[in-house]
Amino acid sequence: MKVAVVSPRLHEPGTVGGAETLLHSLALDAAALGHEVELLCTCAKDHRTWANELPPGAFERDGLAVRRFPVDPRDTDVWARAQIALQNGEEVSDAEAVAWLENSVNSRALVERLRDGGYDRVLAGPYLFGLTWNVARAVPEKTLLVPCFHDEPYSHVGPLLDAFRRVRGFLFNTDPERDLAHRLMPGLAPRVEAVVAMGLEPFEVSKTAFAERTGLCAPYVVYSGRREEGKGTPVLVDFVDAFRRRTGRDLHLVMTGSGDVQVPASLAPAFHDLGFVSEREKREAMAGAVAFVHPSLNESLSIVLLESWLARTPALVHAKSPVLRSQCERANGGLWFRSYPEFEEETLFLLENPAAAAALAERGRAWTVETYAPAAVRARLSAALSA
Amino acid sequence: MNGQPPIISIGADGVDAKAVVDEILARVAEKRAQGEYDDETVARAERNNLFSMKDDEEFLDRYLACLRQVVPVDINDFPIAERRSLFAPLSKAVKKVLWKLLKFYTYRLWSQQNQTNGVLLAAVETMHRRHKEEVAALKARIAALEAK
Numbered sequence: 103m104k105v106a107v108v109s110p111r112l113h114e115p116g117t118v119g120g121a122e123t124l125l126h127s128l129a130l131d132a133a134a135l136g137h138e139v140e141l142l143c144t145c146a147k148d149h150r151t152w153a154n155e156l157p158p159g160a161f162e163r164d165g166l167a168v169r170r171f172p173v174d175p176r177d178t179d180v181w182a183r184a185q186i187a188l189q190n191g192e193e194v195s196d197a198e199a200v201a202w203l204e205n206s207v208n209s210r211a212l213v214e215r216l217r218d219g220g221y222d223r224v225l226a227g228p229y230l231f232g233l234t235w236n237v238a239r240a241v242p243e244k245t246l247l248v249p250c251f252h253d254e255p256y257s258h259v260g261p262l263l264d265a266f267r268r269v270r271g272f273l274f275n276t277d278p279e280r281d282l283a284h285r286l287m288p289g290l291a292p293r294v295e296a297v298v299a300m301g302l303e304p305f306e307v308s309k310t311a312f313a314e315r316t317g318l319c320a321p322y323v324v325y326s327g328r329r330e331e332g333k334g335t336p337v338l339v340d341f342v343d344a345f346r347r348r349t350g351r352d353l354h355l356v357m358t359g360s361g362d363v364q365v366p367a368s369l370a371p372a373f374h375d376l377g378f379v380s381e382r383e384k385r386e387a388m389a390g391a392v393a394f395v396h397p398s399l400n401e402s403l404s405i406v407l408l409e410s411w412l413a414r415t416p417a418l419v420h421a422k423s424p425v426l427r428s429q430c431e432r433a434n435g436g437l438w439f440r441s442y443p444e445f446e447e448e449t450l451f452l453l454e455n456p457a458a459a460a461a462l463a464e465r466g467r468a469w470t471v472e473t474y475a476p477a478a479v480r481a482r483l484s485a486a487l488s489a
Numbered sequence: 490m491n492g493q494p495p496i497i498s499i500g501a502d503g504v505d506a507k508a509v510v511d512e513i514l515a516r517v518a519e520k521r522a523q524g525e526y527d528d529e530t531v532a533r534a535e536r537n538n539l540f541s542m543k544d545d546e547e548f549l550d551r552y553l554a555c556l557r558q559v560v561p562v563d564i565n566d567f568p569i570a571e572r573r574s575l576f577a578p579l580s581k582a583v584k585k586v587l588w589k590l591l592k593f594y595t596y597r598l599w600s601q602q603n604q605t606n607g608v609l610l611a612a613v614e615t616m617h618r619r620h621k622e623e624v625a626a627l628k629a630r631i632a633a634l635e636a637k
Binding site for chain 1: 504505506507509510513514516517520521526528530531533534535536537538541542545551
């Protein structure tokens, strides 16, 4: 079977989001299943400008055939007007929504390649880009959408959902994401509907390596990923600062990843911004933590949460994220909070009950190994591709 | 709550995340009723988190509780210090004079603002309480009618 995987940007470790990482991983899995796979992406590196910074053309990366195509010219004023209206929860007409999608990231050359490339299946995502919308419209009978749906204003855009209703199928990351898709598109009955997600190889990592390398001996909680309002990082900063003030405990906050963080002066001595770090350093930071805290509400799959379990660290997640909470409940690997008092009590519980914290972490690890083992993910992907 | 041992103690073998969370929720509810979270630190910690609770039934209660903690603008005197040792006495003296001038200018303004904030908060709380009472009465009436 000839499979195209469409990703707006090429996966570069540490520089792109979870969706690109997921699509890259699915492409590798499809290749491992013996399919002929091509990864199609744009020449853009920056998801804010979508400027053509990289040369177009075909090359090989990680054993995969990659084809890069230029981003079409776009009217950013038109796009920004609709984007702001959507962000603010304002009503947007279908015409405005189409203009928003047409002036998002698109590539006619890439879509033409899909029509002429002789592909049997096309995997494309995430849902909110014009490119994904155009792929779904161009080859709906071949498209398996990897939507990475979040319950946010963009996922309610009518023309986007109209196109998605006609695709061959969906590869979801979690059951709550699949439930959301059915809420967004009542009566949805695609030919293929599978929860596939992403394969993760189990790893072993030292619990003391981070403290030995950095000299940080105080207990700490860790967050890895983009630091921005949408990911809930300001909430985490506020909560840890309040925890230190109220309990008098010397709890530190360690963050890896990109984005600015505003830290109050009172937390500054206990805040450690590592920025981009290697996978090994990230895992070591996770392994030594009291908990991996994920304060985001909008997640379709949290790879870092799974990695923290593989590092044998329990999780503390925001209860208002259906996906994160569901993962914690199913794995029995973490606790969930809605407000500061719950965060305070749960952090104290993990600090004062190391045996229970370790048991939660072990349960999380066992569930991750079982559910996200590369072989299990490939079996689910194989079934979805051949259906 | 400083230094209090946790009431929850679950053996590693029997750990059940949902049971732990449920027990913690019960404990939080008890402490909330005792007013243990009625402080400015908690109110400020919730400032970015309140948005996530906007669809919850208890959102307005929590929001008003936080507002109550942070609504008064602090216009009191505060100790003026100077960490740098060089010219510290001079620097402190200048700061004190500056504060006196500012206080003369801002005290009347902020005390009036505090009055306004207090009145507005009381009005919103009253409206919220009456609204809740009305909804509860209507619900009871509907239940009584449906029971007939």
